[in-house]
Amino acid sequence: MNVTVKDINILQSIQPQQVANYLQNHGWHQQKHLQDKASIWMQGNEVGEPVTIVLPLNQDIPGFPVSISVILETLETKENRSQLDIISELITTVNNIRIQGIVRQINAPNADQLSGKIVSLGVVCDQLREIQMELFNHDYILAIKAYQERLPIACTGDLVREDSCFVLKNIRNFALDESWKN
Structure with a gap:
């Protein structure tokens, strides 16, 4: 059974730099850096197709928790790990x-x-x-x-x-x- 993290306070509290560090440490490559707005990360899946993550760089933008939720779903699928395991590494x-x-x-x-x-x-x-x-x-x-x-x-x-x-x-x-x- 997969648990989906939907707690807005927890999602809102995740630091973008912590997510970027996590992605870099897990083999993702930053493709673009869009000023202070977002960074785009890519990694191939098991059949070589690219998987993309768009990481917002400002926690104050509307929809930041939703974006983090989407990132968690992508990482859960890609790494075959629970969102709780992943988020426990991201919380600061x-x-x-x-x-x-x-x-x-x-x-x-x-x-x-x-x-x-x-x-x-x-x-x-x-x-x-x-x-x-x-x-x-x-x-x-x-x-x-x-x-x-x-x-x-x-x-x-x-x-x-x-x-x-x-x-x-x-x-x-x-x-x-x-x-x-x-």
């Missing part, structure tokens, strides 16, 4: 995302205030990922409780990929997740 930032998961690790607290870094396991693009967070005051205390009692957590923030890991920034509404009880 997703703003205002809700994360649910468990606290996997509590790092030593900062000496000067009630705060510290934690590592949680949460789902990003339908894959379980480690997500790093820095929490303060009451949120940090809740994270310790969640870790000790193995309770799930939930929060909202801006997810950023830094190197090979995800970091949640601007964390809001950090809480113990009670939805599992229902």
Whole structure:
């Protein structure tokens, strides 16, 4: 079963440069660069016929998410991989995302205030990922409780990929997740 990514926020958050890097690393060749509007990429299919991708270079243009969706469909067919696998390599930032998961690790607290870094396991693009967070005051205390009692957590923030890991920034509404009880 193939999953089609239709979440506008996720599609809108994909950086054109990240897509260009992905295409280049997977054997696509840039044929044209149309100023700051688009770039055209080509690669042959299994019978040698050219497959073309038109990559918009401005995330603010109307229809950008639709164009990214078309690119994902093309890559899914061409590479015989799921869109979720492909998009997990393309995401660099997703703003205002809700994360649910468990606290996997509590790092030593900062000496000067009630705060510290934690590592949680949460789902990003339908894959379980480690997500790093820095929490303060009451949120940090809740994270310790969640870790000790193995309770799930939930929060909202801006997810950023830094190197090979995800970091949640601007964390809001950090809480113990009670939805599992229902």
